Amino acid sequence: MRKLLFLITILVASLSACNKAVVEAGYDIIPLPQKIEVVEKEPFVLDPQATISYDANNKGVANVAGFLTGYIEQAVGYKLSHTSVQENSLKKTILLKINKDIQHREGYRLEIDSAGITIEGADEAGLFYGVQTLRKSIPVASKETAVIFPAATIDDYPRFGYRGMHLDVSRHFWTVDFIKRYIDILALHNINKFHMHLTEDQGWRVEIKSYPKLTEVGSKRKETIKGFITGEYDNTPHGGYYTQEELKDIVQYAAQRYIEVIPEVDLPGHMLAALASYPELGCTGGPYEVATKWGIFPDVLCGGNEKTYEFLEKVFTEIFEIFPSQYIHIGGDECPKIRWKECRKCQAKIKALGLTDDKDYSKESKLQSYMTHRLEKFISSHGRKLVGWDEIIEGGLAPNATVMSWRGEKGGRIAAQMGRDVIMTPNSHLYFDYYQTENTMTEPPAFPETNTMEEVYNFDPIPSGLTEAEAKHIIGVQANLWVEQIKEESHVEYMTLPRLAALAEIQWQNGGDKDYPGFLKRLERLIALYDMYGYNFSVAAFEPNAGFIEDAEKKELKVGLSTPDNADIFYTLDGSLPTLKSKRYAEPVLLEGKGTIKAQAFRNNKLIDNNLYVQDYTVNKATFKNVELLTEVSRYFRPPAGKAVLTDGRRGNDCHVFSYTTTWLGFGGKMVAVVDLGEEQEISSVVVGTLLVPNSKGAKYTISVSNDGKEYTEAFSEHKPFNALDDLQADVKNTRARYVKVEITADNYAHVLVDEIIIE
Ligand code: ACM
Ligand code: ZN
Numbered sequence: 001m002r003k004l005l006f007l008i009t010i011l012v013a014s015l016s017a018c019n020k021a022v023v024e025a026g027y028d029i030i031p032l033p034q035k036i037e038v039v040e041k042e043p044f045v046l047d048p049q050a051t052i053s054y055d056a057n058n059k060g061v062a063n064v065a066g067f068l069t070g071y072i073e074q075a076v077g078y079k080l081s082h083t084s085v086q087e088n089s090l091k092k093t094i095l096l097k098i099n100k101d102i103q104h105r106e107g108y109r110l111e112i113d114s115a116g117i118t119i120e121g122a123d124e125a126g127l128f129y130g131v132q133t134l135r136k137s138i139p140v141a142s143k144e145t146a147v148i149f150p151a152a153t154i155d156d157y158p159r160f161g162y163r164g165m166h167l168d169v170s171r172h173f174w175t176v177d178f179i180k181r182y183i184d185i186l187a188l189h190n191i192n193k194f195h196m197h198l199t200e201d202q203g204w205r206v207e208i209k210s211y212p213k214l215t216e217v218g219s220k221r222k223e224t225i226k227g228f229i230t231g232e233y234d235n236t237p238h239g240g241y242y243t244q245e246e247l248k249d250i251v252q253y254a255a256q257r258y259i260e261v262i263p264e265v266d267l268p269g270h271m272l273a274a275l276a277s278y279p280e281l282g283c284t285g286g287p288y289e290v291a292t293k294w295g296i297f298p299d300v301l302c303g304g305n306e307k308t309y310e311f312l313e314k315v316f317t318e319i320f321e322i323f324p325s326q327y328i329h330i331g332g333d334e335c336p337k338i339r340w341k342e343c344r345k346c347q348a349k350i351k352a353l354g355l356t357d358d359k360d361y362s363k364e365s366k367l368q369s370y371m372t373h374r375l376e377k378f379i380s381s382h383g384r385k386l387v388g389w390d391e392i393i394e395g396g397l398a399p400n401a402t403v404m405s406w407r408g409e410k411g412g413r414i415a416a417q418m419g420r421d422v423i424m425t426p427n428s429h430l431y432f433d434y435y436q437t438e439n440t441m442t443e444p445p446a447f448p449e450t451n452t453m454e455e456v457y458n459f460d461p462i463p464s465g466l467t468e469a470e471a472k473h474i475i476g477v478q479a480n481l482w483v484e485q486i487k488e489e490s491h492v493e494y495m496t497l498p499r500l501a502a503l504a505e506i507q508w509q510n511g512g513d514k515d516y517p518g519f520l521k522r523l524e525r526l527i528a529l530y531d532m533y534g535y536n537f538s539v540a541a542f543e544p545n546a547g548f549i550e551d552a553e554k555k556e557l558k559v560g561l562s563t564p565d566n567a568d569i570f571y572t573l574d575g576s577l578p579t580l581k582s583k584r585y586a587e588p589v590l591l592e593g594k595g596t597i598k599a600q601a602f603r604n605n606k607l608i609d610n611n612l613y614v615q616d617y618t619v620n621k622a623t624f625k626n627v628e629l630l631t632e633v634s635r636y637f638r639p640p641a642g643k644a645v646l647t648d649g650r651r652g653n654d655c656h657v658f659s660y661t662t663t664w665l666g667f668g669g670k671m672v673a674v675v676d677l678g679e680e681q682e683i684s685s686v687v688v689g690t691l692l693v694p695n696s697k698g699a700k701y702t703i704s705v706s707n708d709g710k711e712y713t714e715a716f717s718e719h720k721p722f723n724a725l726d727d728l729q730a731d732v733k734n735t736r737a738r739y740v741k742v743e744i745t746a747d748n749y750a751h752v753l754v755d756e757i758i759i760e
Helices: 002-017 059-076 124-137 176-188 244-256 272-277 306-322 338-342 344-353 363-381 410-417 453-458 489-496 499-508 516-533 642-647
Strands: 022-024 035-038 044-046 051-054 081-084 093-098 108-113 116-121 146-149 152-156 162-168 193-197 260-267 327-331 385-389 402-405 422-424 447-450 474-479 545-551 556-562 568-572 589-591 594-602 612-618 626-629 665-668 670-692 698-706 713-721 725-746 751-759
Touching: 051 059, 059 093, 059 124, 059 516, 093 124, 108 124, 116 124, 124 152, 124 176, 124 516, 162 176, 162 499, 176 193, 176 244, 176 489, 193 474, 244 260, 244 306, 260 306, 306 327, 306 363, 327 363, 338 344, 338 363, 344 363, 363 385, 402 410, 410 422, 453 499, 453 516, 474 499, 489 499, 499 516, 556 568, 556 612, 589 594, 626 642, 642 665, 642 670, 642 751, 665 670, 670 698, 713 725, 725 751
Parallel strands: 022 146, 051 081, 051 093, 093 116, 162 193, 162 474, 193 260, 260 327, 327 385, 385 402, 402 422, 422 474
Antiparallel strands: 035 152, 044 146, 108 116, 108 152, 545 556, 556 589, 568 594, 594 612, 626 670, 665 751, 670 725, 670 751, 698 713, 698 725
């Protein structure tokens, strides 16, 4: 190693002497190659005299050579000329070729020494990944630099053959140009499957010539709800669809990057846009409307009407024509059976098929299973494979169906145990529409759950408890990006990056020892590339993590701050932005009274410097005191810490979707909570931090007090008009109490969320 450093030092010195800027390549990339062997030989120097050499008669290799030329030009500003393999006696060449002796599909071998770089792919895709590795090893440097590649041999191949990323193009529509940019981003991460979620309640986005109204009617909605459950609408039509020609262009663009586009037509649920277009396909006959809000709708395709099956076969026939993919996704998720239970046609079909309820599944679930089986036959007869969300297991899994396990790992485990292929895409780890940090205060809107990059990185795609043979059925891993809350292209990129890097790592790298700090270090190199390409990415993973320390005895609330890579942290308690002149964090910080802690990590590298941590706090008479709830917590707003969040001293975040599960406790219509102050004492005010959903006009608050927990006296009562996020301020001067009861009754039984009860 010493000798190598010496060689490189000499080289850098001599190149610098002739006034050439030089940078050194590094193979600490993402995903990390399976095997890197740096050897003690002279390095390769890339400069404008180098060439790219390949057999021009091989179209696939020429395709990859084109990408390499472009990547190098983007990175260092010079365009290498191409030479044929015959001219390859010349030094300084990057030689590209296929080597059938490489065992793993999509594998490659990279050999670097002073004479040149050889990239050999097991196949074209493998060659492409070798080029990706080379591309990612070049530091983002000023133009016209020479790049020194340390001599090395890299042997690499992917762990999983299916490495997917999904995009919902239905809740919001994305342009063809943006889809191509997204595909470029996937290619940078060695992803080889792009799952396009083409149809939804809120919009049908694929042209189907035999059913033109699907796009004429179904691609447009008249307006869109704000947030998730606000009851407020934006009054703005939204629409768009892809013509078959545009989709074929997307398919071809992806194929050039060795990515297969997998189309999803989600059925029999999530079909309101289709029903609005062809109401005869629903159980009631309509009328239906393209959905303007989110969620799960009772109206679904009628499972008893032969017209439905004719519709599906015709739609899929056109889908097959557009998408040559091996997999065809039929959705299958979230299909309520309310209409089917009441529909004459559905019930007649159930009877004709002899379906009955059993202890596991209703006859209506079995009707969905019948639909899936029928489609599976149809899809298989066209030489394709059916894939569906894990609900397709219910009522009996069709033969040859591949399962996407999204509701955690359970579906994946069951299907693998049945000997069926599985793609792991659990919402517990791989839903990129979820926040990427608990610190949502400074985040754009997201689904009210969190999947941090560290959780993505640490996810083991093989569910526990599988035998080796069963584990072989886990053929791949995918993350999903649903876009209810995402309207801007830059926001898609923000939710995707850099979690996609962690996804790429678990898709490609063989398990092994996890090293998150090491991964973050490698990420800096990749993030520099994101910057170079102008991709919008999140730096949440670099912000300080907070651990709260609650000492009820000492009545102390402290916060410990850390980053995975031990960066220096500076903080303030006065609301100002932390700078290098603020207090440097050394030990847990005592939080007293009321205020806001802001903290920021600083690294030598100024690249990542806008990662702000923010938390409001209030330490008061109620803090750490026991709370008793007399109403039930809503299942939608149930933070892990439970009722303790009401007196933990931490204020809830001002979030966008009126729910954030770690700080807000939610109730359906009514909350009654009693705080036990431990002993009778004088109190003067009660503040209740509240979020109300706007379809409520307001809420009635009552504060009553007691010394024995039995007899209560009313101390305050008021109907407060709606104001989404607000503190109730109840003046209860000169009151003595041990027990303080807070009752909130929301108008219209709307959800009411509370983050804190503050007693002074
Ligand atoms: C899903 O997230 N409904 C598959
Ligand atoms: Zn029906």
